[in-house]
Amino acid sequence: MPELPEVEITARRIGSALTGAAVESAVAPGMVALKTFDPPLSALTGMEVIGTTRYGKMPVVQFEGGPEGRLDLLVHLMSAGRLQVFDKRASLRDRASRVLVRLTDGRELRLREFGTKQRAWAKLLRSGEVEADEMVSTLGPEAWPAPPVPDLAKALDQPRLLHPLLRDQRAIAGIGRQWADEILWEAKLSPFKRGADLAEDDVAAIYDALPVLGSAIEHYEEVIGDEVPNKLPLPLKVHKKEGEPCPRCGATIEAVFYSEHQVNYCPEEQTGGKVMKDRRLSRLLK
Numbered sequence: 001m002p003e004l005p006e007v008e009i010t011a012r013r014i015g016s017a018l019t020g021a022a023v024e025s026a027v028a029p030g031m032v033a034l035k036t037f038d039p040p041l042s043a044l045t046g047m048e049v050i051g052t053t054r055y056g057k058m059p060v061v062q063f064e065g066g067p068e069g070r071l072d073l074l075v076h077l078m079s080a081g082r083l084q085v086f087d088k089r090a091s092l093r094d095r096a097s098r099v100l101v102r103l104t105d106g107r108e109l110r111l112r113e114f115g116t117k118q119r120a121w122a123k124l125l126r127s128g129e130v131e132a133d134e135m136v137s138t139l140g141p142e143a144w145p146a147p148p149v150p151d152l153a154k155a156l157d158q159p160r161l162l163h164p165l166l167r168d169q170r171a172i173a174g175i176g177r178q179w180a181d182e183i184l185w186e187a188k189l190s191p192f193k194r195g196a197d198l199a200e201d202d203v204a205a206i207y208d209a210l211p212v213l214g215s216a217i218e219h220y221e222e223v224i225g226d227e228v229p230n231k232l233p234l235p236l237k238v239h240k241k242e243g244e245p246c247p248r249c250g251a252t253i254e255a256v257f258y259s260e261h262q263v264n265y266c267p268e269e270q271t272g273g274k275v276m277k278d279r280r281l282s283r284l285l286k
């Protein structure tokens with residue numbers, strides 16, 4: 001699942017690959033993927049890619065040079081989407097294709113989605129409309145670079161468990177399941193602690209842990225070439241590492257499983273030695 005660091009490297013690589021490229025045509029084979037109709041996708045024809053940016057976990061590709069002025073393609077990759085540049089056009093039979101932006105040099109910017117569900121989406125917006133879009137305007141402060149401590153304290157002051165709170169894009173933007181595990185492990189805080197119960201030191205610990213997102217981006221800058229692969233080399237230390245020794249203290253990393261995700265933590269350093277109940281098991285035993 002692409003989160004802030006993965007989307008950041010994706011946006012950077014697409015920006016360097018495509019800036020200056022001209023659009024020949026654009027189509028949306030995934031009918032439900034394009035969530036806007038005005039301007040139409042065909043408005044991109046003849047426009048030039050001028051760069052990329054990112055809001056939280058959403059990459060944006062920026063275009064200019066048409067009668068519409070500047071247009072931005074805001075993309076949400078959800079859990080299985082990928083935004084990639086290909087040297088050749090997709091086969092029309094490629095069922096993973098959601099949005100295709102064909103360039104005059106033969107290359108293609110492709111929003112693809114793996115699996116059977118169609119959840120990834122794109123919106124083509126006029127200049128200024130991106131910031132006003134509800135998916136962007138409701139975002140909390142960006143998780144990287146870390147917001148100032150008072151802003152972070154305010155964002156986390158909610159009576160909810162830290163793990164879902166960190167994943168709530170309206171509280172803080174850019175974090176998902178895997179990086180929530182990593183941030184809480186870095187901060188030595190329990191994923192089951194409530195945001196509203198955080199002491200000043202706890203907020204400071206999260207503040208100090210958030211740069212792990214920046215370290216991941218640096219890691220990707222080093223190991224990823226011009227093209228972002230389907231599977232990124234994620235520098236994760238605890239996420240999905242249950243049964244393995246904690247890289248810091250050696251205790252066994254534990255997991256709590258939910259229907260669609262899992263939470264990993266070091267019981268020694270994060271939950272005071274307590275191993276949390278596995279909800280999957282306890283449900284079976286009822």
Ligand SMILES: [Zn+2]
Pocket residue numbers: 246247248249250251266268269
């Ligand atoms: Zn540990």
